[in-house]
Amino acid sequence: MRKRRLCRIDKHGCVSCGGRAFEQRSVINDALASTWGLSARERAAFNQREGHVCKACQMSKRVRMLLWSIRELFAAASGLRILHLNQINHLTPALRALGDVRETCYQPGLERGAKAGDCINEDICQLTLPANHFDLAIHSETLEHLFAFGKGLSEVERVLKPGGVQIYTVPLLHSRKTRQRMQETENERIVHLLPPSYHGNEGEFPVVWEFGYDFLDHRKSKISELHYDNYWQNKTVFTVVEMKHTSS
Numbered sequence: 001m002r003k004r005r006l007c008r009i010d011k012h013g014c015v016s017c018g019g020r021a022f023e024q025r026s027v028i029n030d031a032l033a034s035t036w037g038l039s040a041r042e043r044a045a046f047n048q049r050e051g052h053v054c055k056a057c058q059m060s061k062r063v064r065m066l067l068w069s070i071r072e073l074f075a076a077a078s079g080l081r082i083l084h085l086n087q088i089n090h091l092t093p094a095l096r097a098l099g100d101v102r103e104t105c106y107q108p109g110l111e112r113g114a115k116a117g118d119c120i121n122e123d124i125c126q127l128t129l130p131a132n133h134f135d136l137a138i139h140s141e142t143l144e145h146l147f148a149f150g151k152g153l154s155e156v157e158r159v160l161k162p163g164g165v166q167i168y169t170v171p172l173l174h175s176r177k178t179r180q181r182m183q184e185t186e187n188e189r190i191v192h193l194l195p196p197s198y199h200g201n202e203g204e205f206p207v208v209w210e211f212g213y214d215f216l217d218h219r220k221s222k223i224s225e226l227h228y229d230n231y232w233q234n235k236t237v238f239t240v241v242e243m244k245h246t247s248s
């Protein structure tokens, strides 16, 4: 059963630092808007999600939404075991206040489980971490870059304790069906079904999936809550909460 919670994350200032001054930057470039096929309104919505930034702590609206959900579910928590996958900008200090944080990044050329600076090198689809270990796992804007995003979600679930949750964000358009841009063949050859589209700096993160409403239907049995900021104005600013019910 999934519960939808509507909120206004900036009602009392920045969720992270309490700051009241924000600035709006333009983040979605022409190439991305064009390959993604965004309307002017959709582009503005994603610009707000990514480019509406707290002037004091620099946290974007998407990350503030994620932090709002973490605070909502773990208000007075301490001593949590937290898995912070693919380290999200500016989120680390807030997570450290809640417990012990394991942070990961991913460099395909490096051995899985090896240290990479302050992080451990981890592939979300095959973690080197023990099962039933974490209370909370966080990831953001990762699934759309994975050929087997379902495998990634199952793998994160594996390392959660029963009752533990993963909280994540995905770029998603509620008005469309999911579209796949790239495919991987059995012999690991990459086939472009649509012209390449990228997130991040040029060519940094090729987009495999453009998620639509069917993603949420597909995850229905796993999703316990959906949190939306300013639902009637901009549905792109939301987080997904999946809870692990049994040990696996």
Ligand SMILES: [Zn+2]
Pocket (backbone or CB within 6 Å): 014, 015, 016, 017, 018, 019, 054, 055, 056, 057, 058, 059
């Ligand atoms: Zn702030």
